[in-house]
Structures are given as C-alpha cells and as structure tokens.
Amino acid sequence: MSRERKRHYWKGPVQLRGRQIPEKTTDERLLEPSEGADWVHSDPWRVLRIQSEFVEGFGALAELGPAVSVFGSARMRPEDAEYDLAQQVARHIVEAGYAVITGGGPGVMEAANKGAHDADGISVGLGIELPFEQGLNEYVDLGVNFRYFFARKMMFVKYSEGFIVLPGGYGTLDELFEALTLVQTQKVKRFPIVLVGTQFWGGLIDWIRHSLAGRGTISSHDLDLLHLTDDPAEAVDVVVKANRSRRRQEMAEAAEAAAQAGAAGPE
Template sequence: MTTIRRERRQGPSVLRGSMVPESTHDQRLLDRRGPTDWLHMDPWRVLRIQSEFVEGFGALAELPPAVTVFGSSRTDPDSKEYELGVRLGRSLAEAGFAVITGGGPGVMEAANKGALESGGVSVGLGIELPHEQHMNEYVDLGVEFRYFFVRKTMFVKYSSGFVTLPGGFGTLDELFEALTLVQTRKVTSFPVILMGIEFWTPLIDWIRTSLVSSGKVSPEDVDLIRLTDDPDEAVEIIAGADRPQAGTARREEAARRHTVADAQ
C-alpha cells in the first residue's frame, strides 16, 4: 500500500514528508511573536519578495489580453457553478482573452478547462497554503507564489477585468480589493463582474441598504459592480471596456514614434 506523504509547494520548490514546515512564508512574515531574530531576517525577505515579483513579471509579461476568474475551490464538478465556469472560460478564450485563475480546483479548474478546450491560453497563479492544493491539470502556464500580495499584484497587472463566481472568504477578499482599486482609480477601464445572480443579489442588497444608506459608500459606487449569468455578456462588458484602453495605448505609441522621428 502506497503511503501518501504531505506535500507543499514553496515557489519553484516542492517539499514532501518531514521537509514540509509547520508554517507558511506569509505566516512567518506577518507573525510578530517569538524571538527577535525576525529583525535580522526581514531585510533578506525583501530580496525573496523582490524575486517573486521579477519571476511573476517575467512569466506573464508576454500574455495576450487576459481576464482573471475567481470562485470557490470547493465547487463540485457536477454543479451548475462549475458548468458556468467552463462556459465562461470558453467564451473568454473564443474572444481572444487568456484566462487567469488561482490554479486550484473548483471554479478555477472549470475556467481553466473551458479556456484550454477552446484553444485559449490557460494560466494558474498558485499560492503556498497550509493545506496544499495542486495546480489543476488544465493550466498551460503555472506560476507558484509564496506571498499573497505578490500574487494579487499579478492578478491585477495582467488582467483586463475580473469575473467573480460564487466563492468564500478568498473570493470576497479578491472582489473587494478589486472594487477598492477601481473606486480609488488605482486601476482604470477595469470591469468587475459578478456571475451567479441568485448567489450575489443578497450582497448587492446589503451594500445598498447598509453601506450606501449609511454613507459608507456613494450610490454610484454600486455601479462599479456588473451582475450577469451570461458568459457572453460578461465577455462583451470586458471587451467594451478594454477598447478605449487599447486605443489610448496605440495613440501613445504613435505619438512616441513621431517624437523619435522628429528628433532624427
């Protein structure tokens, strides 16, 4: 009988059995308890963090326009949500978008599967977790991260928008971080779409009745969220928002070329 040993990914490394540490890099970075040797270790952690940014930028820089899909890792492959994820991945790929997920099971696997089966680029950005989850088999390009904040930067930097299917705390974390970036104009031309109207409607109602009514957010902030159950509509929203941004980039490149020509 084969013994299944514990396994954990740490960046480019895979650790098994007794080599698996009891805590993750994120936990050790954020934990202020214990001996003061962290004072001497933190400067070295900066180099490791820097290397993760460099590796991520290098791996993802040549991606075509991409969309990040979030959702629960606990979604059953036989569920309607999984089917919706596959349809979404397929629609995005057919529209020429790469599909980026967290690389895990559930909704992430579904979106990667739809993209791969439609001939699109399927990307997974994994993360070191206490309870290991493997990169799903439908990922063409997988990148492993130790630190959540580095991984989150990659999701935003290389995406033309986020599509969020039903999920738990991790999904909500990514959703509200994206909304904060859009609300504060840290990112522009960046749609945030919720798929699963029945699941998300109570949250939208709470935002309106609690946050808006108490002045915590403005009424127009609710309009930052788009709600649909139609993958093709989601793709249309993202493609429509991405066109002005692409047009601006082309104009800037043309202006740069004219400047160089005039200088010569």
C-alpha cells in the same frame, strides 16, 4: 490534514514531500509578531525572497498578452452548476481573444482552466502556498507558484484586463473587494468587474446598496463598478466592451497630447 497524509506541498517553486513539509506557511511566518531582535537579521532576507517572487511573476507573465482573471470557490465539484458555468465563461474569454488566469487550484479555478484549455486558449494558474489545496490543476498551461498572497494578487491585477467572479468564499471576496478598492480609488482605471450568479450575489449587492451607499459610506455611483449577470457571454461582453472603450480613450488622449505638443512647437 496532517503533513504525513499530504502527497506533496508547494513552497513557491519548490515541491516538498514527507518530513520536508513545513508546519507553517511562509506567509504565516511573515505575519507572526516578532519577538526579540532576531527579525533585524532575518527580515532583510525576506525582502529578497519577496523581490524574487515579483521578478519571477513579471518574467513569466510579461508577454502573456490580454487576459481576464476568473475567480470562484475551490470547493465546487465537477457536478456543480458553477463548474460548468466557469467552463463556459472561460470558453467565451478565449473566443474573445483573451487568455484565462485563475488561482490554479481546484473547483471553479480548475473548471475555468479546463474551459480555456479545451478551447485551445492560454490557461494560466497563479498558485499559492497553503496548508491545503496544494498544487496547480492539470489544465494549467502556464503556472507560477507564490509564497506570498500580496505578490500573487499584484499579478492578477497587473496582467488582467478585468475580473469575472463566480460564487466563492473568503478568498473570492478578498480578490473582489481588493479590485473594487483599487478601482474606486483610481489606482486602476476602467477595470471591469463582473459578478456571475444573481441568486448568489444579489444579497451582497442589496447590502452594498442599502447599508453602504444608503449610509453614505460609499458614493451611489460606486455601485456602477459592479456588473451582475447570469449569462457567461454577457459577462465576457462587459469586459470586452469596457476594454474597447478604454483603448479608444487612450488613443484619443494620446492624439490630443500629440496635437498639443505640435501646437506648442519646439522650445
């Protein structure tokens, strides 16, 4: 799509139209190979811009409360089964007492935001600057636009208590495998990841089981990091039960630490 045809373009919190629309995204410019020594002068300013994205995201989401992120294809249409499925997932999330976080775009993201909005829950969208799929959908109640993927991805993990992943493309796979890596390496602990759609995800699970675990590139118990279902209620129940277990474990650990400190007595 040419920039003349775009009605608007979001660059972080800034909206641009017409000739103000850039030819390249901020991420694209950041990742270009540096030529000469100009980067010495420009990159420190980029660091400040990146810092501002984290500050903005932390400030907007710090008081959000418990939330679950929902991922899936931006290309799904309202008449597609996945669109309705995402709305059901979001409704169950809200009924369980959580906010719903999505990437704020169209397709599955819009459906999940709509489901949360219609259920009188908190509907959050974390948008990203792209040469297409611009702007937050109309069902987002709390929205933050990002220039950089890595800043946005940090917010998904930090402010979510689990991921529910519907059928999607490369972006969905990116979020899925980043979360899996963080859990496998214990950067985040007891973080449930649920795949909704056995027909869609079944082949991937088989490949992980046979080509990864079968060849020893992952441990067999790493397969347990993924939960597969077709039932929206079950998907949310997996997240809810995992977080109840996590909270009980944290309380037990805190009580044990307090008991040990009391037994040690004053220094």
